[in-house]
Amino acid sequence: MKHTLGPWLCAPNTPGIKPTTRGVIAPRSENMLLATVYNPAGRIKEREANARLIATAPELLEIARASLSYLEDDSKSPRRRQACLEGARAAIAKATGETT
Numbered sequence: 001m002k003h004t005l006g007p008w009l010c011a012p013n014t015p016g017i018k019p020t021t022r023g024v025i026a027p028r029s030e031n032m033l034l035a036t037v038y039n040p041a042g043r044i045k046e047r048e049a050n051a052r053l054i055a056t057a058p059e060l061l062e063i064a065r066a067s068l069s070y071l072e073d074d075s076k077s078p079r080r081r082q083a084c085l086e087g088a089r090a091a092i093a094k095a096t097g098e099t100t
Contacts, residue, residue: 005028007026007027008026008055011025021039022048034054059091060091
């Protein structure tokens with residue numbers, strides 16, 4: 001079985017869930033709600049970080065596969081290396097809420 005296609009996004013004010021939670025949705029799948037992240041005892045920043053990490057799962061899987069393929073390849077193409085680096089940086093930025 002395959003997972004729901006990415007990208008996945010953190011959705012503020014997701015219909016049907018409490019304001020103290022954060023939803024993770026899949027825009028390509030009619031904004032299907034994939035996960036609900038709860039806010040334990042006012043820990044809003046932690047909730048947001050957890051939601052971002054969940055939303056980054058498809059990109060993290062993709063870059064892990066690309067990096068493994070690159071590392072297993074004997075030719076070590078500079079173009080593939082650069083693509084792996086850029087993908088990893090983008091996934092980390094999305095997961096941490098930073099911009100690149």
